[in-house]
Amino acid sequence: MSSDERTGFLYPFIDADERDSGALLADLAASAEAKASASSALQTATIEREGDALRAVAGAMAQRFTAGGRLFSFGNGGSATDALTVAALFNRPPEGVALPARSLVEDQAVLTALANDIGFEVVFSRQLIAHAAPHDIALGISTSGTSRNVLVAFAEAKARGLLTVGLAGYDGGELATSDTVDHCLVVRSDSVHRTQESQAVLAFELWRAVQVHVGAPS
């Protein structure tokens, strides 16, 4: 991202006098294609590398759901929105079996109450204290692998007997090494954007695999 944005040398009129947008538009389109290819290649590589782990996680998640468990998803920023998407996918799937899922980023009153009264590091863990039962699943997303509130939530989830599943970027960060995370699926990239795109694919494939386990027609 940072290197291929420095394309100024390609343009003779980089200064404020530049008027012809044709060259820029062509470069933008080419850049979009290149980034989409990179995203696609990373997705393929990630699914290949994490395929076995993904199938294992899906099997473990399906057991939890079958036993009456629920999924709690969480993350920050773009990962918070991706946590919302995952919860909606399980809860109200476009096809297959609806499985109980909820995102812990959903309720502004709870988030602001916890952040204001205690601190942002507990906004997910305190919700798990209130809601979680041993059959449940905690799915935390952190592109850095170091988000404090995600790690704190995993510690709480693990102590309560939940299945803990992490999605991380870079080298996996603390998420990949923490003994409170049962399964950590890592997207090996240092681009937050490309990582999130692959994490979305991982979450989607996880949902698909769980659907097969719980008996939905594939």
Added chain:
Amino acid sequence: MELGGLAQDLAAASLVLARRFAAGGTMWCVSPAWPAHGRHVAVEFVHPVIVGKRALPSVFVDTDDVVADLRVLVRPGDVVLAVAGADEPGVASAMRRGPAWGATTLWVGADTRPAAGAADHVLWVDDDTGLAPWSGRFVLLYHLLWELTHVCFEHPGLLRSDDAGACEDDVCITCSDEGRLAEVCADPTGGEARVRTAAGIETADVSLVEPVSAGDLVLLHAGSAITRVPG
């Protein structure tokens, strides 16, 4: 994965979006069926993940009435971005009102495309499985929109080559004979009504198109509403 025509569409949309931001516009994001995507777009622009990139005013509007909320929030020069299927009625209506509000419209979606001209920029994923909102395709699309928009900021000379949106095409809709889209602000009295156009609020003769009421869309020509337009 090939983007095909979507790459060009993204390029054009990014440049226009950068121009609106550069001129002080705000981007309003709606996504009735998939609110998480609308939120993701908004947070992407407001809080860039790459240090040093400027924070841009982008807001997710959580609403059960897209038109009612955007009508109040949107100002001339703003952008409305929807992540929604082509069959989302509130979104389609908001997109049609864009020219009357002075807003540039971007419509992100998948599967069956909206009718031609349904929005200024249609950014469509060619995927008829119904799974595009869930499989990461949308995430890639709006990440690219953000990345390309910031490339445009490196070209300041190209950020001020048009006005707030009235003259996007070869024909300038504010000065040609085509007519200007207007939204009726209040029920008419005596054949006249206050109407909203990209240029602001004005009084128009609506006697030719009555009955009209608040919220209806009309086409203005020389101070008169000459036809009604489906809203």
